Structure formats: structure tokens, C-alpha cells
Amino acid sequence: MRKKIPSTAALLAFEAAARHQSFTRAADELALTQSAICRQIAGLEDFLGVALFRRTRRGVQLTEAGVSYGRQIGPRLDAIERDTLAVMAHHGAASVLELAVVPTFATRWLLPRLAGFQAQNPEVVVNMSTQTRPFLFDQTEFDAAIYFGDAGWPGTEAHFLMREYPVPVCSPALPGVRAQMSADEIATLPLLQQSTRPYAWRQWFEGAGVEAARDMAGMRLELFSMLAQAAIERMGVALIPPFLIQQELAAGVLITPCPRSSPSTRAYYLIVPEHKAERPALTRFREWLVEAAKAAA
Incomplete structure (x- = not known):
């Protein structure tokens, strides 16, 4: 028998109050009275033997222990909810x-x-x-x-x-761009960098036999979707595999001024x-x- 697990009601009350930093807003979210929230949290604090909130004239504030416990409890309650919804939706079959x-x-x-x-x-x-x-x-x-x-x-x-077989792509309205450009000419354009592929441009220029002084410079973005949007907004030229931007290429909002590509390592x-x-x-x-x-x- 598990003796060191608080009641689900107390955990839900605490998670909502911690997220809102308010007993009143937690009560509204859970369709309970504020006094019910107070009782649940008081019972949880007694169970844990630590204070989770400081009561002040302006309301409540999480203690250091409350902040730490909230960070741990929130994701676990989310996981329980996901598992429960999955079983409910498909009747376990x-x-x-x-x-x-x-x-x-x-x-x-x-x-x-x-x-x-x-x-x-x-x-x-x-x-x-x-x-x-x-x-x-x-x-x-x-x-x-x-x-x-x-x-x-x-x-x-x-x-x-x-x-991946990335190619340079940009807006047709990017200043300095033309329909057909060499790798040397691409090096003169502002480059958009991908943070998860930090050496992509350097490898592309090396494959083309070009020494680009600013191959590591430029705005850094994490996702291809971000790179594509930045390129559409004329912020620079990005290296993107064409299969990820077929819609943008078909619509003409992105073009490939230099079709040279090489497989990713x-x-x-x-x-x-x-x-x-x-x-x-x-x-x-x-x-x-x-x-x-x-x-x-």
C-alpha cells in the first residue's frame, strides 16, 4: 500500500493555486469554493510537513519548497490526464x-x-x-x-x-537576389542560420569551393519553419530541404536562386x-x- 501519496484532490488544488498564484482563481478553475481550496492545501502541507505558500495581505506566494514541488507535480498530473483521456477515448481497445x-x-x-x-x-x-x-x-x-x-x-x-538535401532559398523580393546566382554571389547575401545545424552554411560553401568570410554570421533560428518564414519576410537566405517547403516554392513566395545541394552528413x-x-x-x-x-x- 502506498502511504506517501497525497490525495488527487489536494494535488489538483495545489497545482492550480501554484499556477495562478491565487486561491481564488484556483477555486474558479476547479469549480470549488475558496475555503475548499484552502482546506485541501492546508491538508497537503500537513501531509508533507512543509509550507507550500506564504500568506500575505496581498494574497499568497509560493515558498521555495512550493516552487520546487509545483514544477514536479504539474507534468505528472498532465501525464495522468493524457493517459486517462486515451483510455476514455478508445475504451482501452x-x-x-x-x-x-x-x-x-x-x-x-x-x-x-x-x-x-x-x-x-x-x-x-x-x-x-x-x-x-x-x-x-x-x-x-x-x-x-x-x-x-x-x-x-x-x-x-x-x-x-x-x-536532407538543403538548397539556398529566399524571397524573390530580397534585395540583391536574382533568379540564377553562383555560390560566390550567395555569400554576399545575409545568411539565416539554423541553431540545430550550426555548420550547414560552412559545409555548403566548402562543397562549392567558396571561401565565405561570413558563413557563420546571421540570425539563428531553431526550426525550419522559422527559417522559411524569416526568408519569406526578406530577412535573408536560408538552407532548407525542398521537401519541407513545397507549398512555399509552388506559391512563389520562396525561390531557389542557386540549386546546388549536397546530402547532409x-x-x-x-x-x-x-x-x-x-x-x-x-x-x-x-x-x-x-x-x-x-x-x-
Whole structure:
């Protein structure tokens, strides 16, 4: 029997009050009276043996212990809510895959194709959350990850999907741009840098045999979607794989003034923890995804 777990009602009251820094607003959110919130939190403080709030004339303020506890409790309550909603939505009968994804790839490449997988596997539900850095599967609820980088995650299987072939793209209205430009001329334009691929421009210029003095300079953005929007807004030229910006290229809001490209040294992989690799739903998704990537290539 677990004796050191507070009541769910007390945890919900505390999480809402900590988030709002107000008992009154927590009461409104949970459809309770303010006195009920006070009782729940007082009971939680007695249970823990520490004060979570300081009562002042202006209201309440989290103590240091309250701040720390709130940071830990919030994500755990969110996880319980997600798990509960999943069971409620599918009556416990569906196979649910929790997938960590890199955001632009998921939005622009995976989602337009996912309906095909769902048509073949209507009993499998694929949930997606963005995750751009490596992580330990044992510390998360993820069943697999689509990741851009290297394949060497301990305790996992890596299934190759594709490489990137980025090209320079920019707005046709960017000052100094023309329909056809050399790599030397691209070096004179303001460059947009991607923080997750910090040497992309340097490698592109080296492949073209060009020494660009400012190949590491320029605004740094994390996501391809950010780079694309910055390029549309005439803030510079970005290196982006065309398959991620097909809509913008078709609409003419982005152009490729220099079509030169080369494959990335890293690649997209489906990363699967070894202890989950034989799950039937995950096996079907893996097989479908690898085949979809081959067809796209």
C-alpha cells in the first residue's frame, strides 16, 4: 500500500493555486469554493510537513519548497490526464503509439502521409509530441522517436529514413537576389542560420569551393519553419530541404536562386527502444514509415 501519496484532490488544488498564484482563481478553475481550496492545501502541507505558500495581505506566494514541488507535480498530473483521456477515448481497445518528433518534418512530411497509415490500421492511434534533442526512453512515455542526427542511441534500434538535401532559398523580393546566382554571389547575401545545424552554411560553401568570410554570421533560428518564414519576410537566405517547403516554392513566395545541394552528413531515423521493438502496432508503423520514406526518396 502506498502511504506517501497525497490525495488527487489536494494535488489538483495545489497545482492550480501554484499556477495562478491565487486561491481564488484556483477555486474558479476547479469549480470549488475558496475555503475548499484552502482546506485541501492546508491538508497537503500537513501531509508533507512543509509550507507550500506564504500568506500575505496581498494574497499568497509560493515558498521555495512550493516552487520546487509545483514544477514536479504539474507534468505528472498532465501525464495522468493524457493517459486517462486515451483510455476514455478508445475504451482501452486501441493501440496507442506515443511518438516524439522533430516539428517541421512531422508537420510537412509525416502528417500529409499519416492518413494512409491510419486507413490501413484504424485501430492504431498515433500521438505526437515535439522533441528536438536526444533523450532517455526510460524517463519518458515515448514508444519511438523520429530524430534527425546520428543513430547511436544506447539500447535502441535505428531505422534509416532519409537524408536532407538543403538548397539556398529566399524571397524573390530580397534585395540583391536574382533568379540564377553562383555560390560566390550567395555569400554576399545575409545568411539565416539554423541553431540545430550550426555548420550547414560552412559545409555548403566548402562543397562549392567558396571561401565565405561570413558563413557563420546571421540570425539563428531553431526550426525550419522559422527559417522559411524569416526568408519569406526578406530577412535573408536560408538552407532548407525542398521537401519541407513545397507549398512555399509552388506559391512563389520562396525561390531557389542557386540549386546546388549536397546530402547532409546526418539523417532522419526512426529510433525504437529495444524492449518495445516487437510491439505489433509499433512494428506496423515502422514498416509503413520506412516504405513511405523509400517511396518519397
